[in-house]
Amino acid sequence: MYVKLCGLRTTADVAVAVDAGADAVGIVFTESPRQVDPDTARRLVREVPPHVLSVGVFKGIAADEVRRLAAEAGVDAVQLHGRYPQAAFEEVSALGVPLVRAVTLTSDTDVRVGAYGEQMLLLDSPVAGSGEQWDTTALDGARPEGRWLLAGGLGVDNVAGAVSRARPWGVDVSSGIESSRGVKDHGLMREFVAAARAAAPHSPS
Numbered sequence: 001m002y003v004k005l006c007g008l009r010t011t012a013d014v015a016v017a018v019d020a021g022a023d024a025v026g027i028v029f030t031e032s033p034r035q036v037d038p039d040t041a042r043r044l045v046r047e048v049p050p051h052v053l054s055v056g057v058f059k060g061i062a063a064d065e066v067r068r069l070a071a072e073a074g075v076d077a078v079q080l081h082g083r084y085p086q087a088a089f090e091e092v093s094a095l096g097v098p099l100v101r102a103v104t105l106t107s108d109t110d111v112r113v114g115a116y117g118e119q120m121l122l123l124d125s126p127v128a129g130s131g132e133q134w135d136t137t138a139l140d141g142a143r144p145e146g147r148w149l150l151a152g153g154l155g156v157d158n159v160a161g162a163v164s165r166a167r168p169w170g171v172d173v174s175s176g177i178e179s180s181r182g183v184k185d186h187g188l189m190r191e192f193v194a195a196a197r198a199a200a201p202h203s204p205s
């Protein structure tokens with residue numbers, strides 16, 4: 001099970017995520033209680049070891065600006081939330097880093113991983129980072145294959161159930177590992193990684 005912990009804001013958050021065994025950490029560049037400025041983002045990225053993916057998270061920011069911010073910070077991957085056209089993915093992919101396409105599942109969502117040139121697909125609730133769950137029974141008619149992540153209202157207590165219902169390749173969490181909005185709880189971060197891995201130790205490739 002691939003586990004991404006998102007919305008990290010301090011070097012201590014990064015150290016705990018790495019020690020807990022997270023595969024990826026998310027750094028939010030977009031308006032959010034977890035947003036960090038470019039200098040902080042660069043500092044956090046420097047703390048992420050090579051075996052952990054540092055992911056810049058963007059929503060509603062123009063592709064050229066995404067590219068500039070991601071390059072400045074040196075993130076390993078870019079996660080785009082919202083209705084970015086395919087051309088935006090092409091523009092960002094010129095950076096040469098993997099892309100994560102983050103969308104809400106609707107009847108017209110293209111759930112093929114790679115349809116926009118992305119390496120991972122992320123299915124999230126309509127309001128990213130809100131801690132709200134969504135109805136994953138909608139996956140019954142449109143289950144992606146391969147590298148797709150489930151997000152939206154996950155936490156220590158519900159990740160096992162969510163994984164067994166949705167059968168994702170990986171999971172992503174932000175609100176569910178916080179003591180208050182924007183403040184990571186290091187104990188919950190560790191518990192979440194353990195709970196997700198216990199739910200499904202191996203991801204399909």
Ligand SMILES: O=C(O)c1ccccc1N[C@@H]1O[C@H](COP(=O)(O)O)[C@@H](O)[C@H]1O
Nearest residue numbers: 006032128129131151152153173174175
């Ligand atoms: O975490 C944020 O604040 C955020 C803001 C804007 C876009 C994406 C954001 N995070 C992503 O939201 C989900 C997790 O949400 P939840 O809080 O666990 O419900 C995940 O994809 C994060 O990468």
